[in-house]
Amino acid sequence: MVDSHDNNSPHEVVIVGGGFGGLYAAKALAKANVNVTLIDKRNFHLFQPLLYQVATGTLSPAHISSPLRSLLNKSKNTQVLLGEVNDIDPEAQQVIMDDQLVPYDTLIVATGAKHSYFGKDNWEEFAPGLKTVEDAIQMRRRIFMAFEAAEKETNPEKRRALLTFVIVGGGPTGVELAGAIAELAYQTLKKDFRNIDTSEAEILLLEGMDRILPPFAPELSQTAAASLANLGVTVQTKTLVTNIENDIVTMKVGDEVKHIAAKTVLWAAGVKASAMGKVLAERTGAECDRAGRIIVESDLSIQGHKNIFVVGDLANFSHQNGKPLPGVAPVAKQEGEYVAKLIRKQLQGQTLPQFNYTDQGSLAMIGQNAAVVDLGFMKLKGFFAWLFWLVIHIYFLMEFENKLLVMIQWVSNYITRNRGARLITNQQGSPEAKPVPSQSHYPTPENRLKVNV
Amino acid sequence: MVDSHDNNSPHEVVIVGGGFGGLYAAKALAKANVNVTLIDKRNFHLFQPLLYQVATGTLSPAHISSPLRSLLNKSKNTQVLLGEVNDIDPEAQQVIMDDQLVPYDTLIVATGAKHSYFGKDNWEEFAPGLKTVEDAIQMRRRIFMAFEAAEKETNPEKRRALLTFVIVGGGPTGVELAGAIAELAYQTLKKDFRNIDTSEAEILLLEGMDRILPPFAPELSQTAAASLANLGVTVQTKTLVTNIENDIVTMKVGDEVKHIAAKTVLWAAGVKASAMGKVLAERTGAECDRAGRIIVESDLSIQGHKNIFVVGDLANFSHQNGKPLPGVAPVAKQEGEYVAKLIRKQLQGQTLPQFNYTDQGSLAMIGQNAAVVDLGFMKLKGFFAWLFWLVIHIYFLMEFENKLLVMIQWVSNYITRNRGARLITNQQGSPEAKPVPSQSHYPTPENRLKVNV
Numbered sequence A, B: 001m002v003d004s005h006d007n008n009s010p011h012e013v014v015i016v017g018g019g020f021g022g023l024y025a026a027k028a029l030a031k032a033n034v035n036v037t038l039i040d041k042r043n044f045h046l047f048q049p050l051l052y053q054v055a056t057g058t059l060s061p062a063h064i065s066s067p068l069r070s071l072l073n074k075s076k077n078t079q080v081l082l083g084e085v086n087d088i089d090p091e092a093q094q095v096i097m098d099d100q101l102v103p104y105d106t107l108i109v110a111t112g113a114k115h116s117y118f119g120k121d122n123w124e125e126f127a128p129g130l131k132t133v134e135d136a137i138q139m140r141r142r143i144f145m146a147f148e149a150a151e152k153e154t155n156p157e158k159r160r161a162l163l164t165f166v167i168v169g170g171g172p173t174g175v176e177l178a179g180a181i182a183e184l185a186y187q188t189l190k191k192d193f194r195n196i197d198t199s200e201a202e203i204l205l206l207e208g209m210d211r212i213l214p215p216f217a218p219e220l221s222q223t224a225a226a227s228l229a230n231l232g233v234t235v236q237t238k239t240l241v242t243n244i245e246n247d248i249v250t251m252k253v254g255d256e257v258k259h260i261a262a263k264t265v266l267w268a269a270g271v272k273a274s275a276m277g278k279v280l281a282e283r284t285g286a287e288c289d290r291a292g293r294i295i296v297e298s299d300l301s302i303q304g305h306k307n308i309f310v311v312g313d314l315a316n317f318s319h320q321n322g323k324p325l326p327g328v329a330p331v332a333k334q335e336g337e338y339v340a341k342l343i344r345k346q347l348q349g350q351t352l353p354q355f356n357y358t359d360q361g362s363l364a365m366i367g368q369n370a371a372v373v374d375l376g377f378m379k380l381k382g383f384f385a386w387l388f389w390l391v392i393h394i395y396f397l398m399e400f401e402n403k404l405l406v407m408i409q410w411v412s413n414y415i416t417r418n419r420g421a422r423l424i425t426n427q428q429g430s431p432e433a434k435p436v437p438s439q440s441h442y443p444t445p446e447n448r449l450k451v452n453v
Helices: A020-028 A048-055 A121-125 A133-152 A156-162 A172-188 A218-231 A276-284 A329-347 A382-398 A404-416 A445-451 B020-028 B048-055 B068-072 B133-152 B156-162 B172-188 B218-231 B276-284 B329-347 B382-398 B404-416 B445-451
Strands: A011-016 A034-040 A044-046 A065-067 A078-082 A085-089 A094-097 A101-103 A106-109 A113-115 A164-168 A202-206 A233-236 A239-245 A248-253 A256-261 A264-267 A271-273 A305-310 A362-367 A370-374 A379-381 B011-016 B034-040 B044-046 B065-067 B078-082 B085-089 B094-097 B101-103 B106-109 B113-115 B164-168 B202-206 B233-236 B239-245 B248-253 B256-261 B264-267 B271-273 B305-310 B362-367 B370-374 B379-381
Touching: A011 A020, A011 A101, A011 A329, A020 A034, A020 A106, A020 A329, A048 A133, A048 A172, A048 A382, A078 B133, A085 A276, A106 A329, A121 A239, A133 A156, A133 A172, A133 A264, A133 B078, A156 A164, A156 A256, A164 A172, A164 A256, A172 A202, A172 A218, A172 A233, A172 A362, A218 A233, A218 A362, A218 A370, A218 A379, A271 A276, A276 A305, A362 A382, A370 A382, A379 A382, B011 B020, B011 B101, B011 B329, B020 B034, B020 B068, B020 B106, B020 B329, B034 B068, B044 B068, B048 B133, B048 B172, B048 B382, B065 B068, B068 B078, B085 B276, B106 B329, B133 B156, B133 B172, B133 B264, B156 B164, B156 B256, B164 B172, B164 B256, B172 B202, B172 B218, B172 B233, B172 B362, B218 B233, B218 B362, B218 B370, B218 B379, B271 B276, B276 B305, B362 B382, B370 B382, B379 B382
Parallel strands: A011 A034, A011 A106, A034 A078, A106 A305, A164 A202, A164 A264, A202 A233, B011 B034, B011 B106, B034 B078, B106 B305, B164 B202, B164 B264, B202 B233
Antiparallel strands: A044 A065, A085 A094, A094 A101, A113 A271, A239 A248, A248 A256, A362 A370, A370 A379, B044 B065, B085 B094, B094 B101, B113 B271, B239 B248, B248 B256, B362 B370, B370 B379
């Protein structure tokens, strides 16, 4: 229960994380009689659903990023703090940052998730995931460098490995990456090289279950697989990756063990809770699920801590049908808005029924004129699904400023079939460009996250 | 003199560097009866005149970068090689790369220039220059991080240093940076912070000569200084920087020595020849000027090496009026095109008169509705100069694909006065975010260039 102060200082709401959950909570509190502090380690909100388009050279990072300060500069009750939260103290009701303590009356934790390699963290070096702008730039560099290296390679076996792209995980991100790389290899880059034929590239999409896009209706999974095959992607279901090392992917298909030499392996297979999950669990005694997500009450608070809420990918909310809600933007957005509303109600001495997610359906882009849309009551495929995907994404991007540009970029790419944003940059940070020095000096994914204040 | 082969294998032209000089040489050879190999360590051509707009959050790197392969994919006689040239062998007529040797009949070297700290290379850590996309991203990070840190800083003196921006060098780049930062501080960011008033930021432009924009007519220098003052920039001429260290800029104004505490110091003061200059001089005995540029013959070849040409910022061409041509895009472009034409003529047994530069004038942007244009026969200032600047840049960008986007971005920024591309990224690479480990492991500017294959 939110405690309305006796004295005159307004109720302090601290939000950790400026993704969909945190941002929409802050927006929904803009006119409430509270002070809001939004803390993020980045100075921008990232529209993650389009990150794969940065990784494959269609969009620039700025197209899908909006400065948090601009997004919230009209909320006079809201301040944005750039920095990392290391710990919280529920007794003292404060959030602990590197350089300051931030007191709260109500805390909303929305720090999201990161990739998970199911305990095989050494795979990350060979198979990067896609969560941050830097991840996307790194993927983009790897993809385009593979073609560049193939152009120079004279050994046919090595050249083949350079032109083999393996995407692990057949969810929406994996499907979208596979489709975009296929379009790159078979269309965009076709005339750009002299020694290789980019249409000889092999693109493999691996999925452990018996079909790709498991959250969709089975018929849409089939459509998506057919569309991918049509684009030139080899879809392999019931395939478990058992090792990734030195450009060799080892997998089990049924009882058979297979090895594939691939210079570019992209990880779209699993996520786990961000580091704040562990901190919260330790400090509040909250229960976690296997992915490290906090199991929340029906109002998204933590058991025994009515003034601490968890929203978005970090929350496991299973009150609706026993299954946790998926880690997607609409869930985070609705959860953030629910908590904001609950805080406003509680300050007026009222309450709200439990959180209830309204499923608006699932979408996945496959390629030009091909997508799948599952709205439950309606299923779309092909051109109409593709158009629907575009309209929905433009619509949501429009809530941010300036994003007409994305639409124009898409129209231009559609006409020219070109992709302008294929710069290979920041090579000094990438393992393939430079021998890794002693472990302590080289930024590991873990301390890289830390440094990105 | 270009030697036309006796046998049937076509004449091999190797171009090192894909900037304006190299790219336009390659384009002008597209239909010649030669094989062209363009070698660059980056996979894109960079439209450097707009790099300051990336550094100040207006444009994204991809807006001003075009993949070299796309730009040249219609030239069937041209191949692009990604990699670094380490050495040349004029006897064997080959270019030496990390992993291969490339034979040439004619060599065009167009590797450009880098910043010069006049021997004070230790200043670079505190005062980065602006030559590459990574430089621009680093500048952008420093500028926006300064405001972020000021928002958190409680010590008024430190806060003042965080809000002080010093730009060293009053040429076009320095003027454009100063104007853009003034617009950022006094307009774009005005409502974004809660603890600081960004309009208290101090922006200093330092110039050693007695006026900014020395290549322009004196009246335009005055106009530019007045426009900058109007925007809030303090312009200090006759000011020599004598030291930059630990966020303190030391300068001599007349006989007076002054110290200014500034967290953000940007270098726009001088350039020197790229590393290939030294290699060329050693291998061919070519004479260099003080900036390391190769003194070329009147046909842009190297004395005694009629089949090696130098174009662009790396060349010192003084045959017109005794003064070397400036290091700007139009010079590089015209030189590249001249050499291409000369090669074509020589293969037909003909020749060409000496290279002759057509000066098309100088432009510098100051800010919204303010620029200066010196066409010699005509001088523009204010709104019309600003419009002229936009039209000229759009016109030249149009030669590349897809760059309508820049225009739309500008129109949108003009209307909203917002700047969308203000992401702070890649912090792990920046000295302010992480203590610099032992020198050998940390990429110095020198080995960073090397690694950027």
